[in-house]
Amino acid sequence: MRDQFDRQLEELHTALIQMGALCERAIRSAVESVLENDGRKAQAARKLAEETDKQERDVEALCLKLLLHQQPVARDLRQISAALKMITDMERIGEQAGDIAEIVLTAGVSFSASRFPLSHMASSAIQMVTKSVDSYVRMDLELARWVIWEDDVVDQGFVRMKQELLKEQNWEGAEWALDLLMIAKYLEKMADHAVSIAEWVEYAITGVHRRGVRPVG
Numbered sequence: 001m002r003d004q005f006d007r008q009l010e011e012l013h014t015a016l017i018q019m020g021a022l023c024e025r026a027i028r029s030a031v032e033s034v035l036e037n038d039g040r041k042a043q044a045a046r047k048l049a050e051e052t053d054k055q056e057r058d059v060e061a062l063c064l065k066l067l068l069h070q071q072p073v074a075r076d077l078r079q080i081s082a083a084l085k086m087i088t089d090m091e092r093i094g095e096q097a098g099d100i101a102e103i104v105l106t107a108g109v110s111f112s113a114s115r116f117p118l119s120h121m122a123s124s125a126i127q128m129v130t131k132s133v134d135s136y137v138r139m140d141l142e143l144a145r146w147v148i149w150e151d152d153v154v155d156q157g158f159v160r161m162k163q164e165l166l167k168e169q170n171w172e173g174a175e176w177a178l179d180l181l182m183i184a185k186y187l188e189k190m191a192d193h194a195v196s197i198a199e200w201v202e203y204a205i206t207g208v209h210r211r212g213v214r215p216v217g
Helices: 002-036 039-070 074-107 118-138 141-167 175-206
Strands: none
Touching (some): 002 039, 002 175, 039 074, 118 141, 141 175
16 A cells, blocks of 8 residues: 555656646746747747646646545645645746736837846746755755745845836836836746745645644644
8 A cells, every 4th residue: 555655656746847847948938938029939938837737737636636545644644735735836837927928929028128137037936946846856855945045036136127127218118117027026926936835845844834834643
């Protein structure tokens, strides 16, 4: 029975890695569509967001199968409960990448976005998503806490973004500035979701959630 549970848990780990990779690709495609004003990459990001939504349902079904058929003990139960929470965050990351793509597809990107720190924010957000999922698969508390601390980097990028936009002299038809600020805000939210994933990993390992969730088992 335990061998079967371990095999299904490994299947869950693989599915989470795949879902995390979808999120990373969606973020990258969305930001590249902004920086290059590339509608094809925006379409790709939107498609990846849809795939992330489907993957969430598949992983949820796998988690429920583990819960219903394997009768996990306390730590195993925390791992599965954490995975159910994590996939919600990953689906939202994909959704927000799709929202960035939608800005490109509907409003166009006629400004020089490369002058602003979007690329750096996106790189940090991608790294946070990757490492948050890795920390779950490895049950690595130190790596999960690194992700939580790294959130300050993306927050600082958003502050810089606002400061740079305020320095702009050409505010004629300022929609481009609002679009850029919204894109930066989506990236900040993605980083927040990566932090949430890392906090659930912390909970899975320690049985304590820093936001006051009651322990399982």
